[in-house]
Amino acid sequence: MNMGLRIPPSPLERHTRLLLRAYPAEYRAERSGEILGTLLEATPGGRGWPTLRDSVSLVTGGIRARADLNRRAPLGTALRQATIIGVSLFCAHRAGASLQELARMPHFSLLPSVADAVLLILVAVLAWTGSRLAVLAGALGTLATGMWWDQSDFAVLATLSHGRVHAPGIGALLQNAVPLAVPLAVLVGVTGRSARPRIGWLAFPGISLALALTAVALQMWNVYQVNAYPSALGTALISGRGTGVFLLAGILAAAWLVTDTRPALGVAAFLTVFTLPDYVSNTSVFWHDFYGTTSSSSLETIGAGFVLMAALTLLLRHRARKGTRTVS
């Protein structure tokens, strides 16, 4: 009796299912069985892979289906999702910078800033759950830790151990708290169940953090093994410039590939919260201190990237609107 036995899928079916992953999950759930059936009928027996024409058509068809899905999302939802992507990038970047600071000057007095970094990562992840209350709690916790750190004896210890200029008081508190409070408040504002970005976009802040952690590993290796930067890549990672270039290149490519404006808008949001405080207050000492060797020239590069992103975003939106009007 063969009842209940499941016939294993043929190599052709397995490979076709792999190609069908180009389609969005919602589309696949509804149509993949039908498309697979048609392809199996149309493909001569004995083949392990679909023909090249069929393979290309499935991948391009998947990209078109994704673009179509993105076009149907209201602009408001896209903007909210983009802001979540952007501010999460900021949180990951700032958390990475704190960890790099600890790696550069390992000292117990920097532990509160590590707690701050962990909380930032938590807040960024919570934004993906769509729970505004959880994000609010995480944001308040992060700010409280940051304020306590600024006012605590640890800050004085850090000043002594690092030779940094630290001026406790309300001015310094505002200078440090505002650049963090504003993006976190924006994050609380845009989070909601109706604006949860797809989990795949979490890869962008994830990659940003992974790059920072790689830089931390390289720094640790430098401190304890070799007293010099091991490579140009290491230097780029440590300076944060490589991270910025990587983000711009990767997200630009993704934006074009899926004709989705969200990554472009997300990077624009990230670059805004990353660069604007510096342009507005010109407190280069603070930013230099917090972001390692971030210089004004790299900030200008990032600023130019922001303009490029904004232009690209508008172009993509215009193209998407034009696409919906075209009848062929």
Place this chain on the structure above:
Amino acid sequence: MREPTYFVLAALLGGPLHGYGIIQRAGELSGGRVRLATGTLYTALDRLTAEGLVELVSEETVNGRARRTYGLTTDGSAALRAEAQRMAQAAALVFTPESAPDHARPGLLARKPRTT
């Protein structure tokens, strides 16, 4: 209207068909010239359904997979005929000289072009 779209609609003139049926019929009607790739077919079907030119007629399960049958709507039929008429008029310019406007008649076309 692009050629694959035209032949997808033309394939449904004889009655509703499922995906593979449309691929086969479009190939026959075009003398083997239009070979619809699976992804291209479904992209076209999605678009034509959204535009109201094609509709889902029935759905069944074959070998554990959904098989949907598509048919032409009234609008689809009208769009196909309008496109065929447009192409026939264009073809008439070449094959029936008397129906062509003055500037497109063979006699006029045969004139030696003016060189400047």
